[in-house]
Amino acid sequence: xxxxxxxxxxxxxxxxxxxxxxxxxxxxxxxxxxxxxxxxxxxxxxxxxxxxxxxxxxxxxxxxxxxxxxxxxxxxxxxxxxxxxxxxxxxxxxxxxxxxxxxxxxxxxxxxxxxxxxxxxxxxxxxxxxxxxxxxxxxxxxxxxxxxxxxxxxxxxxxxxxxxxxxxxxxxxxxxxxxxxxxxxxxxxxxxxxxxxxxxxxxxxxxxxxxxxxxxxxxxxxxxxxxxxxxxxxxxxxxxxxxxxxxxxxxxxxxxxxxxxxxxxxxxxxxxxxxxxxxxxxxxxxxxxxxxxxxxxxxxxxxxxxxxxxxxxxxxxxxxxxxxxxxxxxxxxxxxxxxxxxxxxxxxxxxxxxxxxxxxxxxxxxxxx
Ligand code: NDP
Ligand code: GDR
Numbered sequence: 001x002x003x004x005x006x007x008x009x010x011x012x013x014x015x016x017x018x019x020x021x022x023x024x025x026x027x028x029x030x031x032x033x034x035x036x037x038x039x040x041x042x043x044x045x046x047x048x049x050x051x052x053x054x055x056x057x058x059x060x061x062x063x064x065x066x067x068x069x070x071x072x073x074x075x076x077x078x079x080x081x082x083x084x085x086x087x088x089x090x091x092x093x094x095x096x097x098x099x100x101x102x103x104x105x106x107x108x109x110x111x112x113x114x115x116x117x118x119x120x121x122x123x124x125x126x127x128x129x130x131x132x133x134x135x136x137x138x139x140x141x142x143x144x145x146x147x148x149x150x151x152x153x154x155x156x157x158x159x160x161x162x163x164x165x166x167x168x169x170x171x172x173x174x175x176x177x178x179x180x181x182x183x184x185x186x187x188x189x190x191x192x193x194x195x196x197x198x199x200x201x202x203x204x205x206x207x208x209x210x211x212x213x214x215x216x217x218x219x220x221x222x223x224x225x226x227x228x229x230x231x232x233x234x235x236x237x238x239x240x241x242x243x244x245x246x247x248x249x250x251x252x253x254x255x256x257x258x259x260x261x262x263x264x265x266x267x268x269x270x271x272x273x274x275x276x277x278x279x280x281x282x283x284x285x286x287x288x289x290x291x292x293x294x295x296x297x298x299x300x301x302x303x304x305x306x307x308x309x310x311x312x313x314x315x316x317x318x319x320x321x322x323x324x325x326x327x328x329x330x331x332x333x334x335x336x337x338x339x340x341x342x343x344x345x346x347x348x349x350x351x352x353x354x355x356x357x358x359x360x361x362x363x364x365x366x367x368x369x
Contacts (some may be wrong), residue, residue, distance in 0.1 A: 001026065001027055001055075002025075002026045002027070002079045002080065003026065003027045003076060003077065003078045003079050003080075003084065004021050004027070004028050004029065004078055004079065004080045004081070005030070005031070005072070005073065005076050005080070005081045006018060006021075006025045006028065006029070006031070006076040006081075006082045007028045007029045007030075007031045007061075007081070007082070007084055007107075007111070008029070008031070008082075008084030008085035008086060008129070008344055009028075009030025009031060009032060009043060009058065009083030009084070009085050009086070010024055010032050010033075010039050010040055010041075010042060010043060011042070011085075011191075011308070012042070012044070012083060012187060012189045012190050012228050013084050013129070013185075013228055013231065013235075014030060014042070014082075014084050015042035015043050015189055016187070016189065016228050016229050017082060017084070017191060017232040017235060017236070018030060018043055018046055018056065018127075018231040019046065019291075020233060020236060021236070022046065022052060022055060022056060022235075026055070026246060026277035026294065027056075027057075028046075028054045028055060028056050028057070028061070028162070029058075029076045029078065030057070030058045030236075031058075031060075031061035031062075031063075031072065031085060032058045032059070032060060033060070033061070033062055034060050034062075034133055039245030040058065041089055041191055041258045041279075042211075043056075045057070050311075050365075059072055059076075062103075063083075063086075063110060063111075064099075064102050064103050064106075064107065064115075064252060066110050066114075067095060069111060069114050070114040070117060073111070073114045073115065073118060073120070073124070074114075074118050075142060077120070077123070077124075078124055078191065078257065078315050079123065079124065079125065080125045080126075080127070080129065080239050080277065081111060081115075081124060081125070081126045081166065082129070082239075083107070083108055083111050083125045083126060083127065083128050083129060083162075084086070084129045084234060085103070085106045086105065086107070086129065086155075086159075087100045087101075087103055087104060087115075087155070087157070088105060088155070089188045089193060089194070090105075090133060090153045090155045090156070090189075090310065090314075091308070091310050093110050093153050093155035093156075093158070094153060094154060094310065094311055095156040097154035097156075100154050100155055100158045101157070101161070102156065102159045102347075103158075103163075104155060104159055104162060105157075105158035105159070105160075105162055106161075106366075107162075108128055108161070108162035108165055108166060108326055109124060109165050111125065112165060112166065112169040112175070112177060114303045115175065115180060116169070116173060116175075116196075116288050119136070119163060119341075121173050121174065121175045122174075123176075124176075125177070125244075126166065126175065126176065126177040126178070127178060127238060127239050128162055128163065128166040128177065128178065128180070129162075129182065129235075130159060130162065130163045130166075130178045130179040130181045130182070130246070131156070131159050131179065131181065131182060131214050132181060132182065132183040132184065132224070132248075132250070132317045132319060132365070133151065133152070133153065133155060133156040133159060134149040134151055134159060134160055134163060134181065135147055135149060135314070135317065136149065136150040136151045136152035136153075136156055136312075136314050137150040137152055137314070138248065138316050141316065141318050142318045142319055142320035143248065143250075143317065143318065143319055143320060144248055144319075144323070145181070145246055145247065145248050145323055149163075150182070151314040152313065152314050153310065153312065153314075156314075163179050164182075166178065166179050167179070167246070170244055175244075175279045176239075176244045177244060178193035178239070178244045178245060178246055178247075179237055179247075179248065180234065180235050180238050180245040180246075180247055180249055181193065181246065181248045181301070181319075182231055182234075182235075182249045183223070183224040183225075183226065183248070183249065183250035183251070183319040184223045184224060184225050184226070184317070184336075185225070185226045185227060185228045185230070185231040186213065186225055186226075186227065186228060186251050186343065187227055187228040187229060187339075187342070187343065188230065188342060188346035188347070190228070190343070191251075193215065193346060193364065194196040195217075195221075195257055195260070195315075196225065196260060196343065197343065198214065198216070198348045199216070199257075199260055199261055200216060200264050200340070200343040200346075201347050201350075202214030202301075202354050203224055203264045203265055203267070203268060203270075203344055203347070204344065204347035204348045204350065204351040205350075205351055205358060206295070206301055207268050207270070207295070207348065208348070208351040208352055208354075208355045209355075210351060210354070212299065212301070212302055212304055212305075212356060212362060213301055213302065214261075214302050215300060215302075215303050215304070215305035215307075215308070216257065216261075216302060216303075216305065216308060217259065217304070217305065217306070217307075217308025217309045217310070218308070218309060218310075218313055218315075219255070219256065219257045219258040219261070219274070219281060219302075219304065220256055220258070220315070221256065221257050221313065221314070221315055221316075222254045222256050222315065222316045222318070222320050223254065223255065223257070223317050224250045224251055224252070224253060224254050224259075224317050224319045225251070225255060225260070225264045225336055225339060226249075226250065226251045226332050226339070227254070227332065227333070227334035227338070227342075228330040229333075229334070230272060230330075230333055230334055231249055234247070234249040234324060234328060234330045237328040237329070239332055241327070241328070245327070247323055247324045247327070247328065248319050248320060248321065248323060248324060249319070249321065249324050249330070250318070250319020250320075250323045250324075251318065251319070251332055251335070252318065252319060252320065252321050253318070253335075254316065254317065254318035255336060256334065258274055258283075259346075261283060261302055262339070263337070264339045264340055264343075264344050264349035265285075265337070267292050267340060267341055267344040268290055268344065268347070268348065268366065269288060269289035269290025269292075270287070270288055270290070270291075270293060270301075271286045271287035271288075271289070272284065272285060272286065272293060272301060272302065273286040275303070278287060278304070279304050279306055280304070281304050282300050282302060282303055282304075283300070283301050283302030284298060284299065285297055285298065285299045285301075286303055291343060294297045305328065
């Protein structure tokens with residue numbers, strides 16, 4: 001039985017990856033942070049039924065704590081480490097640049113160094129969660145393994161260090177240490193403040209009449225969006241190759257934030273038309289085609305709020321998946337339409353339940369007034 005250690009197991013990707021590895025017969029260990037509230041919602045179901053429970057274990061830890069990382073790796077003796085732990089919000093990284101450098105950048109070094117100190121360089125393979133944010137300011141499109149990097153945020157700069165220190169440990173010590181340069185991937189498990197989930201939650205709150213409008217930042221930004229379930233499969237494949245290599249994982253299709261909004265509203269039969277420019281742009285309901293959701297024509301459902309702009313923005317990401325298709329045999333099962341449909345449907349169910357509870361005078365946590 002293979003043993004895997006996942007940092008960031010309580011996050012979106014950590015939860016899907018843990019499920020995948022357990023289904024493949026792995027013993028899965030995860031690092032969770034000590035927090036004042038429960039933070040294991042996304043993985044609690046993995047204990048249930050307990051056939052998986054015995055092979056699934058969480059440990060307290062933090063990527064900023066060197067001795068803790070060394071001790072965990074020594075105790076667990078993992079065959080594979082997936083370093084997914086990070087402060088992963090690009091906008092927030094402008095407010096916490098030093099913390100992000102420590103966790104997202106030096107955190108990667110701590111893992112690699114622990115493996116070296118513990119003499120596990122021949123046993124333990126390391127997957128580093130690199131990112132399309134490394135490309136930043138557009139140098140060429142589509143972006144591939146050969147495209148030069150130009151990071152545009154403290155997050156991306158920290159991840160750039162993580163990328164190169166992984167390459168360096170591979171070359172210097174012959175370690176199986178690799179980067180997956182993943183483009184944006186989303187799901188119903190996505191954190192609520194990333195733009196796709198913010199939009200699908202907003203749509204669900206509007207059709208259940210809990211909110212009237214979504215406030216967003218840059219509607220022109222383009223992203224290559226895939227589904228997290230497909231992307232964790234790629235992570236696993238990257239660690240099963242004979243030779244350690246870095247891979248771009250992407251769909252090859254790019255879409256604006258504005259278009260994502262339109263697609264999400266279309267899922268509930270609501271047509272949204274955008275007018276105006278810059279900070280004055282608005283999205284208005286121009287048709288309601290689903291009898292279940294009859295909202296007023298003319299209702300403004302999207303406004304631009306400059307508070308969501310970033311000091312430096314990444315305008316265009318579109319990945320070239322040629323290498324991962326050819327070498328990993330990886331093909332995404334979801335396209336954008338299927339992703340949007342799954343996310344909207346999950347959030348509509350969530351807010352229908354919340355509306356019911358609110359009507360009964362109960363407190364709900366997914367809806368903040
Ligand atoms: P999430 O933000 O959903 O999850 C991040 C995880 O890291 C959480 O489990 C979080 O714990 C944990 N974490 C945060 N700080 C620390 C710390 N100091 N020590 C240990 N763990 C910590 O991210 P995703 O699942 O979306 O992404 C996974 C990884 O992949 C991240 O490294 C991200 O930067 C990278 N990535 C993500 C992409 C995407 O589109 N999703 C694309 C490319 C790269 P807690 O629950 O306690 O906050
Ligand atoms: P990103 O994802 O920065 O690409 O990083 P995010 O969903 O936060 O932003 C995508 C684009 O949408 C624009 N945008 C908004 N973003 C947010 N969060 N909130 C808004 O209201 C809003 N309005 C417009 C942003 O400006 C941006 O252009 C994600 C993270 O998962 C990283 O950890 C990961 O490395 C990259 O994807 C690949």
